[in-house]
Amino acid sequence: MSTPNILFLMTDQMQGRVLEPDNPCQTPNLDRLAARGVRFRRAYTPNAVCSPARASLMTGLLPSNHGVLYVVHTVDDDQAVLRTQHPHWAERLTEAGYRTGYFGKWHVERSNELAQFGWQQQGELGGYMDGSDMNFSLERFLDSPPGYMPNRFYGVCDQPASARPMGKKTDAALAFLDSAVEGDTPWCCFVSFTEPHDPFYCHEDAFAQYDVDSIPLQPNVHNDLEGQPNLYKRTAQVWSDWTDREHQEAAACYYASISEIDEQFGRLLDRVESAGQLENTIVVLTSDHGDFLGAHGLYCKNVGAFEEAYNIPLVVAGPGAAEGEVSDARVGLQDVGETLLELVGAQPLGEIDGRSFAPALARPQETAAYQQGFAEYYGGRYIVSQRLLWDGDWKFVHNGFDYDELYNLADDPFEMNNLAQDPAHAERVKAMTRQMWKIVVEAGDHSLVNTFYPSMRIAAEGPGQLLASSLQL
Numbered sequence: 001m002s003t004p005n006i007l008f009l010m011t012d013q014m015q016g017r018v019l020e021p022d023n024p025c026q027t028p029n030l031d032r033l034a035a036r037g038v039r040f041r042r043a044y045t046p047n048a049v050c051s052p053a054r055a056s057l058m059t060g061l062l063p064s065n066h067g068v069l070y071v072v073h074t075v076d077d078d079q080a081v082l083r084t085q086h087p088h089w090a091e092r093l094t095e096a097g098y099r100t101g102y103f104g105k106w107h108v109e110r111s112n113e114l115a116q117f118g119w120q121q122q123g124e125l126g127g128y129m130d131g132s133d134m135n136f137s138l139e140r141f142l143d144s145p146p147g148y149m150p151n152r153f154y155g156v157c158d159q160p161a162s163a164r165p166m167g168k169k170t171d172a173a174l175a176f177l178d179s180a181v182e183g184d185t186p187w188c189c190f191v192s193f194t195e196p197h198d199p200f201y202c203h204e205d206a207f208a209q210y211d212v213d214s215i216p217l218q219p220n221v222h223n224d225l226e227g228q229p230n231l232y233k234r235t236a237q238v239w240s241d242w243t244d245r246e247h248q249e250a251a252a253c254y255y256a257s258i259s260e261i262d263e264q265f266g267r268l269l270d271r272v273e274s275a276g277q278l279e280n281t282i283v284v285l286t287s288d289h290g291d292f293l294g295a296h297g298l299y300c301k302n303v304g305a306f307e308e309a310y311n312i313p314l315v316v317a318g319p320g321a322a323e324g325e326v327s328d329a330r331v332g333l334q335d336v337g338e339t340l341l342e343l344v345g346a347q348p349l350g351e352i353d354g355r356s357f358a359p360a361l362a363r364p365q366e367t368a369a370y371q372q373g374f375a376e377y378y379g380g381r382y383i384v385s386q387r388l389l390w391d392g393d394w395k396f397v398h399n400g401f402d403y404d405e406l407y408n409l410a411d412d413p414f415e416m417n418n419l420a421q422d423p424a425h426a427e428r429v430k431a432m433t434r435q436m437w438k439i440v441v442e443a444g445d446h447s448l449v450n451t452f453y454p455s456m457r458i459a460a461e462g463p464g465q466l467l468a469s470s471l472q473l
Contacts, residue, residue: 002186002280003096003097003186003344003345004186004280004281004282004318004319004320004343004344005186005187005188005189005272005277005281005282006093006098006187006188006189006281006282006283006284006340006344007188007189007191007268007269007272007281007282007283007284008188008189008190008191008284009191009265009268009283009284009285009286010104010105010190010191010192010193010285010286010287010288011192011193011195011196011261011286011287011288011313012050012105012192012193012194012195012196012197012287012288013196013197013198013287013288013289013290013291013300013301014196014258014261014287014290014291014312015287015290015293015308015311015312015313016041016043016287016290016311016312016313017290017308017311018255018258018313019031019034019039019313019315020041024210024214024215024216024251024255025255025258026209026210026255026259027258027259027262028262028266029262029263029265029266029269030262030265030285030315032266032269033265033269033285033315033317034315034317034324035323035324036283036317036318036323036324037283037315037316037317037318037321037322037323037324037325038315038316038317038321038322038325038326038327038360038361038364039313039314039315039325039326039327040314040315040316040327040328040329040331040360041326041327041328042327042328042329042330042331042373042390043311043312043313043314043330043331043332043333044310044311044312044330044331044332044333044373044375044390045287045289045290045309045310045312045332045333045375046062046063046332046333046334046353046374046375046376047062047063047289047375047376047377047378048289048301048302048305048309048310048375048377049070049071049289049301049302049377049380050071050105050288050289051068051070051071051072051080051107051108051109052066052068052069052070052071052080052376052378053288053289053333054106054107054108054288055067055068055082055108055109056332056333056334056353056354057288057333057334057336057337058089058090058108058117058337059086059087059088059334059337059349059352060089060334060335060337060338060349060352060353060354061086061334061352061353061354062334062353062374062376062443062445064376064443064444064445064446064447064448065083065086065353065443065444066082066086067080067081067082067083068080068081068082068108068109069378070378070379070380071107071380072107072108072109072110073110074380074381077110081109082108082109086349086352087349087350088117088118088337089118089338089340089341089349090102090117090118090119090188090190091117091118092118092341092346092347092348092349093118093188093341093344093346094118094120095346096186096344096345096346096347097185097186098185098186098187098188099120099121099185099186099187099188100118100119100120100121100187100188100189100190101119101120101121101122101123101173101176101180101187101188101189101190102114102119102121102122102123102190102192103122103123103124103169103172103173103176103189103190103191103192104124104125104165104169104173104190104191104192104193104194105125105126105192105193105194106122106125106192112125119190121176123169123172123173123176124165124168124169124171124172126165126168126169126194128194128197128199129201131152131155131157131199131201133159134155134157134158134159134201135158136152136155136156136157136158137156137157137158137204138154138155138156138207138249138253139152139155139156140152140153140154140155140246140249140250141153142238151199152199153198153199153200153299154198154200154201154249154250154253154254155199155200155201155202155253156201156203156204156207156253156256157201157202157203157204158203158204159203160203160205161203161206161260161263161264164201165193165194166193166194166195166260166261166264167264169191169192169193169264170191170264170265170267170268173189173191173268174267174268174271176189177189177268177271177272177275178271181271181272181275181277182275186344189268191265191268193261193264195257195258195260195261196254196257196258196291197291198291198299198300200250200254200257201253201257202253202256202257202259202260203256203260206257206259206260207252207253207256209256209259210252210255210256212245212248212249212252213248215248215251215252215255217244217247217248217251217294218247218251218293218294218295218308218414219414220295220296220415220416221244221247221294221295221296221297222297223295223296223297223414223416225296225297227417227418227421228296228405228418229399229401229402229403229405230402231303231384231401231402232296232298232303232304235298235303235304236296236297236298238299239297239298239299240297247294250293250294250299251293251294254291254293269283278318279318279319280318280319281318281319282318282319282320282321282340282343282344283315283316283317283318284314284315284316284336284340285313285314285315286312286313286315286333286336287312287313288312288333289301289309289310289312290307290308290309290310290311290312291308291309292306292308293308295308295414296415302379302380302381303382303384305377305386305388305397305399305405306415307395307409307413307415310375310388312333314331314336316339316361319343320343320358320361320362321361321362322361322362322363322364325364326364327360327364327365327367328367329357329364329367329370330370330371330372330373330390331357331360331370331373332354332373332374332375334352334354335355335356335357336354337349337354338352338355338356339356339357339358339361341356342356342358343358343361353443357370371390371391371392372389372390372391372435373388373389373390374387374388374389374390374436374439375387375388376388376445378447384399384400384401385399385400385401385447385448386398386399386400387436387440387445387448389432389435389436389439391432393408393409393410393411394406394408394409394428394432395407395408395409395415396420396429396432396433396435396436398433398436398459400458403420403421404420404429404433404459404460405418405420406418406419406420406425406428406429406432407419426460429460430460430461433459433460433461434461436459437459437461437462437463437464441463449463
């Protein structure tokens with residue numbers, strides 16, 4: 001068999017849970033893809049914000065190492081700057097003779113000159129729609145507190161997906177594929193949508209697929225956040241006046257947007273299949289992060305370390321992947337590039353924070369080596385600090401602005417019961433804090449390493465001897 005092609009399908013702010021069989025979101029093409037490959041139920045983002053997550057995907061590095069700590073358009077030009085000395089996996093593909101094309105949202109760094117990162121052809125990089133050129137049959141604005149500009153948060157519009165940016169990005173990618181599938185050169189086509197990021201817009205036909213009244217509310221939508229960080233409670237006030245019906249309408253628009261994405265991605269899959277190349281094409285579906293979608297009374301991301309924002313969809317199908325499997329291996333976006341390079345036999349990225357999970361693709365039920373995950377969060381607009389550690393069913397969140405969090409995701413999948421202050425779990429908190437410090441030191445996370453200053457000694461335990469040779473007080 002010849003060198004595999006790669007079709008990379010990426011969304012923005014799509015929950016991993018929408019691919020679960022009992023979720024109301026309708027995704028027939030993505031379900032078809034999952035039936036051909038491996039779906040990772042515990043996949044996660046190393047940062048639940050667009051730019052840091054996407055930079056981690058491209059480089060295999062955690063944000064503390066690639067330098068993009070915040071969304072690049074919200075800070076000055078000398079902040080959140082991508083460290084370009086680290087190779088991207090697309091560069092390795094071009095070195096291996098691949099033809100590469102990137103279509104849609106980039107948001108990794110500011111230049112938008114993707115050729116320097118291995119993408120030979122690019123197109124339709126446009127951003128979000130403000131809705132000014134659409135008519136809405138249903139809409140909900142956020143218009144308080146006073147002094148904030150009104151913001152249409154969801155809406156049912158009169159423009160089909162084909163006329164909106166997602167359709168144009170699909171068309172550009174199809175034009176690339178029309179040429180690529182006719183050649184003898186292996187190709188990589190990356191298609192990146194801005195949807196289903198808020199505002200949740202969808203066409204009337206997609207919305208009509210959903211019965212709003214039958215959409216279940218998030219099980220934790222009315223969580224009062226008792227025992228959880230006060231900042232979460234403060235943020236939840238934005239949506240505190242919403243009715244259950246409005247939560248259902250928002251969910252219907254979100255799901256309908258994903259159904260539109262599903263249709264567009266189906267067009268791409270069909271084109272590769274019609275060319276007879278699907279069996280020799282590695283197809284990846286993922287997202288940069290999720291959306292709370294009403295969980296804990298919250299939407300979007302940024303404030304809150306909950307699974308709805310950190311658990312992402314990840315499906316890999318094609319050469320090297322088992323067929324029709326669901327895996328509980330804990331893998332992150334920073335692992336994806338190295339995995340692809342191993343699958344196609346290209347040169348690895350080198351010294352990175354991620355690692356290949358190709359063994360888990362071939363043997364999805366062998367998860368012992370994939371129990372731990374780690375994420376960093378630095379805030380954005382408002383600067384806060386969090387480090388997240390997953391270990392089996394346990395999740396620990398070290399907060400630099402409030403008390404820590406500890407959840408057992410098997411017993412408490414909707415994270416309603418923070419166990420961090422429970423004396424019965426004190427030893428687990430200390431043990432997971434030590435695990436966190438080990439990763440922090442090994443990754444060279446300098447901002448957290450230097451917390452020996454008296455007013456910053458807030459962790460359950462300090463890094464101790466791990467830092468004995470590298471302290472800079």
